[in-house]
Amino acid sequence: MNGTLPPNKPQNQPPRPPRPNTSPKKGFNVTWIYLLLGAVFLYVWFNYNDFEPVKTEWQEVKEQMLPKNDVERLTIITNQEKVEVYIRKEKLEKYADRLGNTPPQTGPHFFFINQTEFGVYKTVEALNEERAASELPTVGQIVKIETDTRHNYFARAMEWLMFPLILVFIWFIFFRRMTRNMGGGGSFGGGGIFSVGRSKAQLFDKDNKNKITFKDVAGLEEAKVEVMEIVDFLKNPQKYTNLGGKIPKGALLVGPPGTGKTLLAKAVAGEADVPFFSMSGSDFVEMFVGVGASRVRDLFRQAKEKAPCIVFIDEIDAVGRARSRNNGFTANDERENTLNQLLTEMDGFGSNSGVIILAATNRADVLDGALMRAGRFDRQIHVDLPELKERIEIFKVHLRGLKLVTGFDVDFLAKQTPGFSGADIANVCNEAALIAARKNKRDVDKQDFLDAIDRIIGGLERKSKIISAGEKRTIAFHEAGHATVSWWLEHANPLLKVTIIPRGRALGAAWYLPEERQITTTEQLLDEMAATLGGRAAEEFIFNKVSTGAINDLEKITKQAYAMVAYFGMSDKIGNISYYDTSGQYEYSFKQPYSEKTAELLDEEVKRLIDASYKRAQSILLEHREGFIQLAELLLEREVIFTEDLERIFGERPTSAGSDDKTLPAGKSKKRKRAVAENEQETPPPDEDHTLF
Numbered sequence: 001m002n003g004t005l006p007p008n009k010p011q012n013q014p015p016r017p018p019r020p021n022t023s024p025k026k027g028f029n030v031t032w033i034y035l036l037l038g039a040v041f042l043y044v045w046f047n048y049n050d051f052e053p054v055k056t057e058w059q060e061v062k063e064q065m066l067p068k069n070d071v072e073r074l075t076i077i078t079n080q081e082k083v084e085v086y087i088r089k090e091k092l093e094k095y096a097d098r099l100g101n102t103p104p105q106t107g108p109h110f111f112f113i114n115q116t117e118f119g120v121y122k123t124v125e126a127l128n129e130e131r132a133a134s135e136l137p138t139v140g141q142i143v144k145i146e147t148d149t150r151h152n153y154f155a156r157a158m159e160w161l162m163f164p165l166i167l168v169f170i171w172f173i174f175f176r177r178m179t180r181n182m183g184g185g186g187s188f189g190g191g192g193i194f195s196v197g198r199s200k201a202q203l204f205d206k207d208n209k210n211k212i213t214f215k216d217v218a219g220l221e222e223a224k225v226e227v228m229e230i231v232d233f234l235k236n237p238q239k240y241t242n243l244g245g246k247i248p249k250g251a252l253l254v255g256p257p258g259t260g261k262t263l264l265a266k267a268v269a270g271e272a273d274v275p276f277f278s279m280s281g282s283d284f285v286e287m288f289v290g291v292g293a294s295r296v297r298d299l300f301r302q303a304k305e306k307a308p309c310i311v312f313i314d315e316i317d318a319v320g321r322a323r324s325r326n327n328g329f330t331a332n333d334e335r336e337n338t339l340n341q342l343l344t345e346m347d348g349f350g351s352n353s354g355v356i357i358l359a360a361t362n363r364a365d366v367l368d369g370a371l372m373r374a375g376r377f378d379r380q381i382h383v384d385l386p387e388l389k390e391r392i393e394i395f396k397v398h399l400r401g402l403k404l405v406t407g408f409d410v411d412f413l414a415k416q417t418p419g420f421s422g423a424d425i426a427n428v429c430n431e432a433a434l435i436a437a438r439k440n441k442r443d444v445d446k447q448d449f450l451d452a453i454d455r456i457i458g459g460l461e462r463k464s465k466i467i468s469a470g471e472k473r474t475i476a477f478h479e480a481g482h483a484t485v486s487w488w489l490e491h492a493n494p495l496l497k498v499t500i501i502p503r504g505r506a507l508g509a510a511w512y513l514p515e516e517r518q519i520t521t522t523e524q525l526l527d528e529m530a531a532t533l534g535g536r537a538a539e540e541f542i543f544n545k546v547s548t549g550a551i552n553d554l555e556k557i558t559k560q561a562y563a564m565v566a567y568f569g570m571s572d573k574i575g576n577i578s579y580y581d582t583s584g585q586y587e588y589s590f591k592q593p594y595s596e597k598t599a600e601l602l603d604e605e606v607k608r609l610i611d612a613s614y615k616r617a618q619s620i621l622l623e624h625r626e627g628f629i630q631l632a633e634l635l636l637e638r639e640v641i642f643t644e645d646l647e648r649i650f651g652e653r654p655t656s657a658g659s660d661d662k663t664l665p666a667g668k669s670k671k672r673k674r675a676v677a678e679n680e681q682e683t684p685p686p687d688e689d690h691t692l693f
Helices: 031-048 058-065 088-100 120-131 155-183 221-235 261-271 291-306 333-346 390-400 410-415 420-440 446-458 469-488 524-532 534-541 548-567 597-621 625-638 643-650
Strands: 071-077 082-089 112-113 144-148 202-204 250-254 278-280 308-315 355-359 379-382 497-498 509-512 638-642
Touching: 058 082, 058 112, 058 308, 071 120, 082 088, 112 497, 120 144, 221 250, 221 355, 221 379, 250 261, 261 278, 261 308, 261 355, 278 291, 291 308, 291 333, 291 355, 291 524, 308 509, 308 638, 390 410, 390 420, 420 446, 446 509, 469 497, 469 524, 469 534, 469 548, 469 597, 469 625, 497 524, 497 643, 524 548, 524 597, 534 548, 534 597, 534 625, 548 597, 625 638, 638 643
Parallel strands: 071 144, 250 355, 250 379, 278 308, 308 355
Antiparallel strands: 071 082, 082 112, 202 278, 497 509, 497 638
């Protein structure tokens, strides 16, 4: 080399500094200690006292071994009350069957339990004197006898140390891992018995691949505006803090089931570039005492470490139900302790800056008042059932993956599904695809969606159900009565179709298209009650007798009449009084919020409303007798009739003043009627409870 550099390397280049050792330092592996202890234990186990002397009796030694000169030596262990027997080497083959094929040359070979009355020492001494006095040679015939005191220090030490060592081992293995788990590490994860107090929340960060954004959430425009403000605050906090604003500590999503509350929370997780903890309210509930409160503390501890972040608690009513004042008759205290810890963590002496709580429930009326106050849940975001425009957008989202026929009308589907939630619409789209596949179609068409709506609302057709001719005639006139009365009442829901084909538990059904209104008047409720009683009135009008098929109708109008009288104040005798309890305080009360006299008056008013509606239904059937009978006969012939058939028989339907097809963009009522049929159920079993109110 002659000290020359390679031609491709500059000669004036300074030497490179040594690279820092970035490899992680390997700590001491505790496994080696376990292996070493195991090796020592195995060595002691297999090498300590590898041969144990065989137990025998003094009688055998005295009468068989000693007279035959088989014993070389006897050792009396004074502190163990036993005597060890050493057999002569030349006599070991004689006892091979008891000592083994290769008995040890050194002893002891046998032992027996010594008793004072045996007189072992005296017996052996007498035998030795007798042999010494005889003329026979005594070489190798004298039995040596000696005494000894032995202590097994290892066994004694093991007796004293075994139990403490087991305790130390258990502590080292389990409790050490439990401590690491409480700090977020350990191999037990969330499933070990010692990690039962840890939070079960799932963490979604910005690196999560399966993201759901606001583009995937159709409708819910007002709700998205409010949650997007929270997301924007997390992304640009200075925009609000410069003006002195503070981020809301919590937001509660309230709405009926299936309206997209959880989906909206997932979209918040996808939009916000901050950690997102997701947990269900039932995850706090456990059979062990104190676990719920421990999980709440662990959840907020993790959230503080990841702040700023969002914590989502789904179905919070499982843990946030209102606390009762009478603890003797309420649920367990564990749930209340969990709720108390949740209240403290959300707004207590501790600081939770940067942690926003999102919660969802469809039972906001049962939540505790302390949980709902400002400072914990500053906002309540109502996620209502979708309106017509929102249903169109939801249908477009769920129709993306379906093969539809050319020119498919999405607006028609949205008009046919009033009161449907987002989950219902997703189910309709899936059922339509399954029905089209069952019919071996290449595309999903309009009729498939109509069949799917009927399948979801009324159930599967039961064409194989055996119905006699008389029963079928009764069902036909029953359904024709519903159709006739609802057609001539201007405030009743418009009829869509009537069928006498059994579906689910219903023997017949009438489909209506409810008007999307926000408030309901007394006239509208009375017309709906009369239309519901049209089936029972038709049976009595034609056959002069009634059947059990109207049980669902009677249940519905009874509840509706009691609601009109006791809740809505629609009775002149009761007045503007409502006994509806939104707080749930009367739930655990044994007393009604009104007197017995008032209860009798409520019953009288309910009966008066129902009787008046029944008479209205009878008068309409009597007035339009010919059309009613013609409609029933047509239903018997075709089994399914539509709005066009009623228009041909009765003429144009009277409409209420001011009603049109347009709907105003306002919130929905609390209980929205769906396009559900008046299901005439089969006769229930006699032991079934049918308490109406």
